[in-house]
Amino acid sequence: MPAGDGSAHGDDRSADDVMRLLRTGTAPEHQAVEDTLDLLDPRLDRERLASVLTLMHGFWTAAEDGLDEWAARLPADAAALDWAGRRRSGLFAGDLAALGAAPPSSTPRLPPVPGTDEAVGRLYVLEGSTLGGTFIDRHLAELPGLADVRIRAFSPYGERTGSMWAAFRRGARAHVAAGGDVDRVLGSARDTFRALAEWCRPAAQHREVSA
Secondary structure (H helix, E strand, C coil): CCCCCCHHHCCCCCHHHHHHHHHHHCHHHHHHHHHHHCCCCCCCCHHHHHHHHHHHHHHHHHHHHHHHHHHHHCHHHHHHCCHHHCCCHHHHHHHHHHCCCCCCCCCCCCCCCCCHHHHHHHHHHHHHHHHHHHHHHHHHHCCHHHCCCCCCCCCCCHHHHHHHHHHHHHHHHHHHHCCCCHHHHHHHHHHHHHHHHHHCHHHHHHHHHHC
16 A cells, blocks of 8 residues: 555545545555554464454444544434444454453543544544455454454454445545545544554554564
8 A cells, every 4th residue: 555645646635536545645554553453464363363352442432432422413424424334343342252352441542523524534444444354354264263253343344345335435525525624534544543553552562472
C-alpha cells in the first residue's frame, strides 16, 4: 500500500476521490497497526491470539461507544452508513469466551466523534479491517493450535464482506458529495489508526518476549 499524506493531490478533495485519499493518506498508520498485531505470523498461538483479541475488544468497545454517541445525535447520518449493522464488539467478546479468555479490564480513551466527518473516518478504519480480516480468518483456520475454535470478529460479514464494504464506500462518498470535510474525515481515520496501534502495542511486546 503506497504511503502518502494526501497533500500531493492539491485541492482534489472530490467525493469520487475520498476513498483513494483515505487509502494513501493513512498508509503509514495502517502499516503500523499491521506490524503491531502481526496476525499472519505462522507461529501465532492461542495465548497471543487471546492477548490480541483482548486488546482489540477493548478498543472496539471504546470506538463503538463514541459512534453510539454520534448516532444518537445524528440518527439519519448513522442510518445512511448502516451503523447499527456494523457493530462488532460483541463478536470479540464471544471469541474471547471461545478461547477461555477473560474480557478486557480497561478500554482506551479515544477522541470524541463530534460529527459525521469524524464518524466516517473512524468507520473507515473499523470497516476496512474486515477486508484484511478475511485473510486472517483463512490463516487462523490453517493453524493446528486453533483448529477447535471459530473466530468470528475478524470476518464478521462472511460472504457479505464485499457488499458491506461497497456500501460503506458509497456512504462515505455521498457524505463528502453533500458537503462533508475530507480533511476532517482523513484526520479522524489517522487518529483512529494511531490510537489502535498504540493501544495494541503490548501485543507486539508479547510477541518479542515469546520469540
